[in-house]
Amino acid sequence: MNIVIAPDSFKESMTASEAAGAFSKGFKKKWPDANVIEIPIADGGEGMVKAIVHSSNGVLIEKTVTGPLSTPVKAVYGLIDEGKTAVIEMAEASGLHLVPPASRNPLHTTTKGTGELIKDAASKGVKKIILGIGGSATNDGGAGMAQALGIRLLNSEGDSIQPGGGGLRDLSSIEISGVLPELKDIEIIAACDVDNPLTGEKGASAVFGPQKGATPEMVKELDQNLLHLSSIISRDVGIEVKNCPGSGAAGGLGAGLMAFLDAKLERGIELVLDAIHFDRLIAGADLVITGEGKIDGQTMYGKTPMGAAKRALKQNIPVIGVAGTLGNRSDILLEKGFTSLFSISPGAISLEQALADGPKNMEQFAYSLAGILQLKKNG
Template sequence: MKIVIAPDSFKECLTAARVAQAIETGFKQILPDAEYIKVPVADGGEGTLQSLVDATGGRLIDVAVTGPMEETVQACFGLLGNGETAVIEMAGASGIERVPADQRNPMISTTRGTGELILSALDQGIKRMIVAIGGSATNDGGAGMMQALGVKLLDADGQELPRGGAALSHLYRIDTGKMDKRLQTIEFIAACDVGNPLTGANGASAVFGPQKGATPEMVEQLDLALRHYASLLQRDLGKDVGQQPGAGAAGGMGAALLAFLDAELKPGIDIVMDAVGLAEKVIGADLVITGEGRIDGQTAQGKTLLGVARIARQFNLPVIALAGSVGSDVEAVYECGIAALFPIVHDAVPLSEALAKGEENLIRAARNLASTLLLLR
């Protein structure tokens, strides 16, 4: 048998690579002679960087960068196994988890650190960059990122704008003359799983601002600032991105990637599946095993399992999923191509215990699944 193991991480418990290893360990206790292909995957959100690095034999590179509130933080980017592709999770440098809840303020938080990660990745001589956007503490339209990359965002006096989304209301001119020339040679792909425009009732400020500490008054001010920003992007760069789907992702980071870097916005799950080459790896397989920390109705709306099942379906392969926990509204998952679903925890235990025994339970569940398959064969 050839068995492809393509799980997501079990959040707060195991990385996708460790999940794949645990499943293989359990299966090998019953089917030691099978061929196992491990492909850690993700949906473009948290864990995407690690999954792509693990799946391609790449490496993580640590960098000291500017955090959301201008503090120095340690972040990292990934260099994939081909040596030509870098992966950045903006949340690593500019994420909301970097800022204590009582200090969050999208009026002044900055994406500069994400730009600094990009600069460091450029030093590796890459040709392609995948930027996972989401989980940000910012609402600056990617302004800080672009300033780090050499763009001048000037006020009426010719002075550089200070950090934060509110400062964009004073933007008078955009000067890209000093933007790092290497950016012109890079293919940018942004993992973007939301279709929000930059401004308006469904825009970055209104929808995501409150999650980042914005009051109703702040939301109004930030939205006006981003409207002004969009007008100058169109005037100075000739890029009309304000109402483009995805432009409002990550506090407007989508708009900057579109306008300055000509990025292609794609669903994160599609980017990951392409990058790890899952379609090629399932050719000739007998079975695909996947898994995730929690599987419920939302899983069918673009999560990892959906992408794995979609590819397996192209080759008429059965997909079995293992889950840390299962929601009551899980029926939709079966309609997406998951043939069977098994929780790995069978007793009512505290979450802390379930997390502590996650690897042990996963190995046991995989062994039992392999035993069942052997009996059926």
């Protein structure tokens, strides 16, 4: 029997690779002769780099870069397609998890490290960069990234503006001519799963600023600063970004990528599945198992399990969804083609216990599922 296990991460419990490994271990313990293919996946956020590198036989590159608080952090990115494509997660360099809760302040956090990862990848001769932009700690409109790549963001005195979303208030002009020459020949695609515009009540600052530490007063300031940035971009770069869908992603990094690097924003899960040649990997499978920490009614809107399921169903492969928790309206996925849905939690236990026991519970679930499938096969 050919089984594909293609999960996203179970947040705070298992990475996608750990979830796939635990399933494979349990399934093969019961059914040693089964062929279990592990394809950990992600939708552009946490785990995207490792998922793509794992499935594409790529390599990981470690680099010390500028973190969101302007202090050094170690980050990794991947090279696939024989070094022709780089896969980068902005969260590796500029992510919220790198900032202690007490230090979160998007007036000061910067995307400079993300730019440094892009610069390092460009120096290796890549022809394409896939950039996941989930999980940011920043609200600087990609200003730090742009500065790291040779673009000058200047105040009225001709000096570089200060890092962070607060520094944008002093922006007077943008000189894009100094951008790293290698970037002109590199296709840049951002994995983005939000449609938020740059500013306004649905913009980067209002919607995502509070989770990054912004007070209501900060949100107003940050929103005005991004509006100011968009007007300078329009004047000096000749691109309108304010109302573009996705321009508000990652604290306005979506806008910065479009304006400064001519990047295209695409749906994360589709981009990842194409990058790892998912359709080819699952060809001939008898069953696809996919899942993540929580499956509910929102899963159908572009989340990893739904993306994987759609690809499998196109090949008439049955799909089972697994999760730590099955939430409100998860049953709607059965109407969308899932054969069945399971929670791997054994019963009424605390959240802390469920997270800690995730790998064990996944292994036990896989062992039980293998037994059921053996019974069916043996008729």
